[in-house]
Amino acid sequence: MKILVPIKRVASLDDEFELRSDGRDVDQDFCEYDLNEFDEYSLEAAVQIKERFADAGVEVVALTVDTEEGDDVLRKALAKGADRAVRAWDDGLVEADQVAIARVIAKVAEREQPELILCGAQSADHGHAQTGIALAGLLKRNHAAVVSGLEYEPGAKVVAIDRELEGGLVEKLQIETPAVLTIQLGINKPRYASLRSIKQANAKTIEVLEAAEIGLPPELIGQGGSLSRVRKMFIPERGRSVMIEGTPAEQASRLLEIVREVQG
């Protein structure tokens, strides 16, 4: 039985950054990348199922849709317990939105036939909260979003889940498998990779799928498969805070004055 865990790298911008010359994205020279925080939790949820039911032969497959720049997050996933790592890429995906990426994931899912697909509820950088549930729409699979509790025994026909709603309210429900679930932060405590497992992960092979192996028709790759297009990005004019300068002692002293002013 397989659990597919689509993951991605997310960008943090440097303190100073510039937009690309066409104004449609940030210049990638000002970005630093790491595994999406939400994906740490979906991966951990998958690995916990594998470990809890060690006799069930669960295989956890981490997948990213990326250039070879995505290898780092796959190595991280291998070090944290994924059994296999797959990277799918086609140069036509440069202008892909989230749904165009989900189309590639759907193709890989058709090959792998997982019982469960566990995605992060959203990405930490752009926060679209689209890919996982859009994937379910493409595969016409059962789905549930923002899952904060998960009980599943490999082979079972249903998964018992909690969904975290607004204001801390939790909905308890069950959903038939196979299913796509998007995982919320806090569902578990993602592990740290040991030095030994990092070393082992670096020795493993990353399976690479090129355009032909992905098997999407050309008109659905990249912009053609997207449901939106970026016209432009811009740095918003925000009301900036009045900055309190000085030494920490001076800053704290001014802060106490503000407290007294507001408190009257």
Add this chain to the structure above:
Amino acid sequence: MSGILILAEHRRGELRPGVLEAIGAAEQLRSGAGGDVSVLVIAPDPSKYISGVSVGCVDEIIAMADGAAEDFEPHLVQAALAQVIKDRAPSVVLVPHSVDGWGMAPALASDLNTGFASDVFSVRYEEAELVATRAAYREKVFVELDFPGKATVVLTLRSGAFAAPTTPASPRVTKMELGSSEALPSKHLGWKDPPPNGGIDIPGSAFILSIGRGVGDEARVEGFLELADSLGATLGCSRPIADNGWLPKARQVGQSGQLAAKCKLYIAMGISGSVQHQWGMKHVETIVAINKDPEASIFGIAKYGIVADMMEIADELQAQMASAG
């Protein structure tokens, strides 16, 4: 292709606040979209929600009675919306960017191959073209999206971004039957309300000192309870602190936690300011943000900013209060 379709989300018998905000957004779009503004109500007894959505620019309420729609079931709601979209071919479909919206809208859009943007906080027509604005790169950049070649565009709308209309309306009510009768793959089993707050009152507190990821270590949290106490503030926190179990969920400010409804002074220490956190506090009149990152998005909404290590400021505050006696 014309008209606007809005989904009337409801939970535990109450209309969700995002529905009225979506009607507010439709007011801005209706001249560009042309046609009627329709609200789809799918519930065991839709009549219960009709007066609640009879506001602003609403022309029509599509009432779909379905016994399985007491609680949100994403596949059912998706099927209902897909049916109405095929029937009416609206230009725009508006859904709140709520947890339930997350669980349904992307599947609807990808299945029907419509245009789609999520967490949209501003939307307009430029001549015949719909343009939606959202944020990217952790709120540091805004993005304008368009939808070339898409006759219908689904948008999920950020909570609080559009004003709810207050003027009453008298829409016509059209009854429609859900065509699909497939067995539903998920089943609601019950609700679990958040645990009692143990005397911690974030919504009622006028002064909140809140800590975020910048605190770094659980051992330091106790010191902030003391600091809040000596300042006369209630200690709040951002999501990672509650997720780690360092402070109870009752102290979490934000969309999945508490709204700082009565707060006048909010000191955010080591909180970068995610949208979800801002939802709970950005309305507060005096916000002071303390963060090491001068580009942290919290400085975009704070009245006062301090670029510093929160621990150094905390130590100074304690020392200065102690010496002032």
